[in-house]
Amino acid sequence: xxxxxxxxxxxxxxxxxxxxxxxxxxxxxxxxxLLYTQLQTSQFTNLDKALRLEANQIAxxxxxxxxxxxxxxxxGDLLDGSVTENSSASNTxxxxxxxxxTFSTLVRILDTHNRIVRITPQFxxxxxxxxxxxxxxxxxxxxxxxxxxxxxxxxxYSMMITENGVPIAIVQVGESLTQLNNSLHSLLLELLVIxxxxxxxxxxxxxxxxxxxxxxxxxxxxxxxxxxxxxxxRRVSMPKARDEVYRLAQTLNEMIERLDQSFTRxxxxxxxxxxxxxxxxxxxxxxxxxxxxxxxSPPEYITLLENVNSEAERLGHLISDLLxxxxxxxxxxxxxxxPLRLDELVNVVAAxxxxxxxxxGITLEVHTKQPIIILGDESRLIQAVMNLIDNAxxxxxxxxxxxxRTRHEATIAQIVVQDTxxxxxAEHLPHIFERFYRVDPARVxxxxxxxxxxxxxxxxVVEAHHGTIHVESQPGCGSTFTINLPLATPQDMQELxxxxxxxxQ
Ligand SMILES: Nc1ncnc2c1ncn2[C@@H]1O[C@H](COP(=O)(O)OP(=O)(O)OP(=O)(O)O)[C@@H](O)[C@H]1O
Ligand SMILES: [Mg+2]
Numbered sequence: 001x002x003x004x005x006x007x008x009x010x011x012x013x014x015x016x017x018x019x020x021x022x023x024x025x026x027x028x029x030x031x032x033x034l035l036y037t038q039l040q041t042s043q044f045t046n047l048d049k050a051l052r053l054e055a056n057q058i059a060x061x062x063x064x065x066x067x068x069x070x071x072x073x074x075x076g077d078l079l080d081g082s083v084t085e086n087s088s089a090s091n092t093x094x095x096x097x098x099x100x101x102t103f104s105t106l107v108r109i110l111d112t113h114n115r116i117v118r119i120t121p122q123f124x125x126x127x128x129x130x131x132x133x134x135x136x137x138x139x140x141x142x143x144x145x146x147x148x149x150x151x152x153x154x155x156x157y158s159m160m161i162t163e164n165g166v167p168i169a170i171v172q173v174g175e176s177l178t179q180l181n182n183s184l185h186s187l188l189l190e191l192l193v194i195x196x197x198x199x200x201x202x203x204x205x206x207x208x209x210x211x212x213x214x215x216x217x218x219x220x221x222x223x224x225x226x227x228x229x230x231x232x233x234r235r236v237s238m239p240k241a242r243d244e245v246y247r248l249a250q251t252l253n254e255m256i257e258r259l260d261q262s263f264t265r266x267x268x269x270x271x272x273x274x275x276x277x278x279x280x281x282x283x284x285x286x287x288x289x290x291x292x293x294x295x296x297s298p299p300e301y302i303t304l305l306e307n308v309n310s311e312a313e314r315l316g317h318l319i320s321d322l323l324x325x326x327x328x329x330x331x332x333x334x335x336x337x338x339p340l341r342l343d344e345l346v347n348v349v350a351a352x353x354x355x356x357x358x359x360x361g362i363t364l365e366v367h368t369k370q371p372i373i374i375l376g377d378e379s380r381l382i383q384a385v386m387n388l389i390d391n392a393x394x395x396x397x398x399x400x401x402x403x404x405r406t407r408h409e410a411t412i413a414q415i416v417v418q419d420t421x422x423x424x425x426a427e428h429l430p431h432i433f434e435r436f437y438r439v440d441p442a443r444v445x446x447x448x449x450x451x452x453x454x455x456x457x458x459x460x461v462v463e464a465h466h467g468t469i470h471v472e473s474q475p476g477c478g479s480t481f482t483i484n485l486p487l488a489t490p491q492d493m494q495e496l497x498x499x500x501x502x503x504x505q
Contacts, residue, residue, distance in 0.1 A: 012210070012214070013207060013210040013211055013214065014207075016206065016207075016210040017203055017206045017207040017210055020202065020203070020206035020209075020210075021199065021202060021203040021206060024199060024202040024203075024206070025199055028195050028198060028199060029195075032191045032195055035187075035191070036184070036187065036188060036191065039184065039187060040184055043180050043183075043184070044155070044180075047155055047175060047177075047180065048143060048155065048157065050175070051143075051155060051156075051157035051173050051174070051175060052141075052157055052159075054075065054077070054157075054173050055157050055158075055159050055171045055172075055173045056159075057074055057075045058074065058075055058077065058107060058109070058171050058173065059159065059161045059169075059171050060074050061073060061074035061075075062109065062161050062168065062169050062171070063163065063168070064163050064166075064168040064169075069109065069111045069117045069168060069169045071109055071117060071118050077105045077107050077120070101122045101125055101148060101152060101154070101176050101178075102152075102176045102178045102179060103176075104120070104122035104176070105120050105122070106120060106122055106123045106126065106154065106156075106173065106174035106175065106176075107119070107120045107123065107171070107172070107173055107174075108120070108123045108128075108171075108172040109169055109170070109171055109172075110133070110169060110170045110172070111168075111169055111170075112167050112168065112169065112170075114133055114170075117169065123172075123174070125148045125149055125150070125152075126146060126147075126148055126149075126154055126156070126174060127146060127147050127148065127149060128146060128156065128172070129144070129146060132144065132146075132156060132158040132172065133158070133170060140159065140160050141157070141158065141159040141160070142156075142157070142158040142159075143155075143156070143157050143158070144156060145177065146174075152176060152177075152178055153176070153177040153178070153181065154174045154175065154176050154177060155174060155175050155177055156172060156173070156174040157172070157173050157174070158170060158171070158172045158173075159171055216239055216245040217245060217248070219237075220236050220245070220248060220249055220252060223236040223237070224236060224252055227256060232256060232259055232260035232263055233260065234256075235253045235256060235257075236249050236252050236253060236256075237249070238250065238253070268435075268436075269325075269435055269436075272435065272436040272452075273322055273436075276318055276436065276451050277315070277318060277319075280311040280312070280314050280315040280318070281315070283307075283311045284308050284311050284312065284315075287304055287307055287308055287311075288304075288308065290304075291304055314451075317451070318451050318453070321451065321453040321454075321457060322453070324457060324460075325435065325453065325456065325457065325460065328460045328464075333464070335376075335377040335380065335464050335465070336376070336377040336378065336379075337375050337376065337377070337496070338375065338376070338377075338378065338496070339373055339374070339375055339488050339492075339493060339496065340373070340374060340375075340376060340378050340381075341371055341372065341373060342372040342373070342374050342381075342406055342413050342415070342485070343368035343369075343370065343371055343372050343406045344368075344371075345378065345381060345382060345385065346366065346368055346385055346404055346406050346415060347366060347368055348382070349382055349385045349386050349389060350364060350366040350389060350404050352386070353386070353389045353390065353393065356390070356393050357393050357402060360393055360394075360396070360398055361398035361399055362393055362396055362398065362399075362400050362401065362402055363400075363401045363402070364389075364393070364401075364402050364403075364404070365401065365402070365403045365404070366403075366404045366405075367403070367404070367405045367406075368404075368405070368406045369407075370406075370407065370408060372406055372407075372408050372413045372487065373487065373488045374413050374465075374485050374486065374487055374488050375486075375488045375492050375496070376465050376485070377461075377464075377465075380461045380464070381461065381465070383457065383461065384457070384458045384461040384462060384483070385404075385415060385417075387454040387455065387457060387458050388415075388417040388458060388481050388483075389402065389404060389417060390454070391417075391454060391455070391481075392417050392418070392419035392421065392479070392481075393419075394450075395419070395421045395422050395479070396419045396420060396421030396422070396478070397421065397422065400419060400420040400421055400478075401419070401420050402417070402418070402419045402420075402421075403416075403417075403418045403419075404416070404417050404418075405418075408487055411486060411487050411489070412484050412485070412486065412487060413484070413485045413486070413487050414482060414483065414484055414485075415482070415483040415485075416480060416481070416482050416483075417480070417481045418478065418479070418480040418481075419478045419479055419480075420477070420478040421478050421479060422475065422476065423473045423474050423475040423476050423477050423478055423479055424439060424471070424473040424475065424479055425439070425475050429471060429473060432455050432471070433455045433456055433458075433459045433469075434456060435452065435453055435456045436451065436452040436453065437452050437455075437456075438450065438452040458483075462483050462485070465485050465486075466485075466486055467483060467484050467485035467486065468483075468484045469481065469482070469483050469484075470482055
């Protein structure tokens with residue numbers, strides 16, 4: 001048992017071959033048994049029919065002449081060596097040496113007192129049971145397999161002959177079963193020789209078939225193995241037949257496609273991130289190099305340090321954004337799930353953005369009439385709303401207006417941030433949620449700390465809250481960003497707390 005546990009299970013080809021062979025062996029056994037028994041039954045039925053026919057033919061030549069049985073040899077079976085005896089049936093079972101009765105005629109005619117009228121010489125060899133002499137008068141015929149003195153088998157048919165309903169004689173006809181048994185025996189031998197041979201052939205055949213069936217899968221495996229991380233443009237070839245292998249190839253190709261996309265995204269992300277990180281570092285270095293080369297006045301030093309500080313702040317923002325996105329990619333970011341008042345959260349963020357709006361000469365309006373409760377992560381949601389309001393202010397020219405609204409419909413809470421700013425051209429709309437995507441990098445560079453990560457962070461936060469975000473925009477007319485989030489249901493609340501939660505103030 002220990003040894004068996006260490007053995008590897010056989011390969012799928014061997015397993016298939018074993019299963020096929022087992023089923024084939026079972027079928028072969030059943031068909032062999034059926035063939036043999038069918039043939040045996042039909043041979044016996046034919047023999048019995050022939051015996052009955054012969055007995056009837058002999059019976060046609062038998063008549064009763066005033067109590068004496070008169071036999072006319074109609075079939076010619078009685079001519080050859082048959083004798084007329086007046087002994088009782090029991091006397092016939094004596095004497096006789098070994099005689100081959102295979103091709104002999106075995107006929108005996110008896111009168112109603114069981115006295116032999118006619119008997120062929122070989123019939124003496126038979127051990128005829130007394131039951132064959134039709135003990136009861138109702139019994140008209142008897143049929144059975146009997147033995148000779150030297151153990152040979154004989155099929156015997158015994159019938160009563162009547163004349164006008166009165167029994168006059170008994171005819172017994174037999175035939176050796178040696179030939180029939182021999183042919184059945186040789187059939188059995190043939191089956192015993194052919195069947196294992198067919199079984200071995202079947203086993204090889206099934207192994208070959210299983211191996212053939214796996215060729216396309218082997219091909220897929222080879223191609224899949226050749227596709228390495230850098231070679232994700234390659235695809236496995238699709239088979240023509242739309243079978244399981246086709247579906248496997250399709251699944252593999254879809255998987256490689258997804259891998260390719262994420263690999264490309266990853267590469268671009270790393271390239272963009274390093275590029276973005278290089279810029280503030282380069283700015284800081286050039287400013288500090290300048291300060292080291294020449295002596296500056298104290299106010300100049302202060303300006304320089306302020307610039308270095310602002311670049312360092314930009315660097316800090318960028319690093320924390322990158323970290324958040326990297327966590328999002330790894331699905332490692334942890335989101336709180338607490339009930340919170342969305343209307344109040346938006347009010348707080350908008351109040352903080354007032355200063356920035358005023359700096360840019362923009363009016364900021366907030367409409368949060370109804371209390372709205374959702375389940376979510378407060379700090380992440382603040383980050384998301386702040387990004388949207390910052391964008392609205394940054395991309396709106398002085399004198400414009402930014403409106404922030406919250407409302408709820410059925411099971412959805414909505415945050416709408418609308419501005420009258422520069423808008424976004426249709427060709428850029430599908431890309432603005434991508435990482436590092438900026439419509440006009442030159443413009444934002446002069447505006448301040450822009451990295452093109454803001455909206456991708458907003459989208460990530462919204463989707464992590466099972467929400468959606470969409471944008472409508474017209475260049476020159478302004479943009480509207482709408483966030484839809486699921487409202488907290490009473491069940492949500494109950495799951496989180498045992499009592500009714502009190503919204504945070
Ligand atoms: N309200 C808006 N009006 C016009 N353009 C916008 C607006 N919001 C975003 N955009 C465009 O979409 C781009 C992507 O915005 P996103 O917030 O992701 O990046 P960003 O603002 O450039 O940088 P940051 O990472 O600092 O937010 C912006 O560069 C800008 O061109
Ligand atoms: Mg932004």
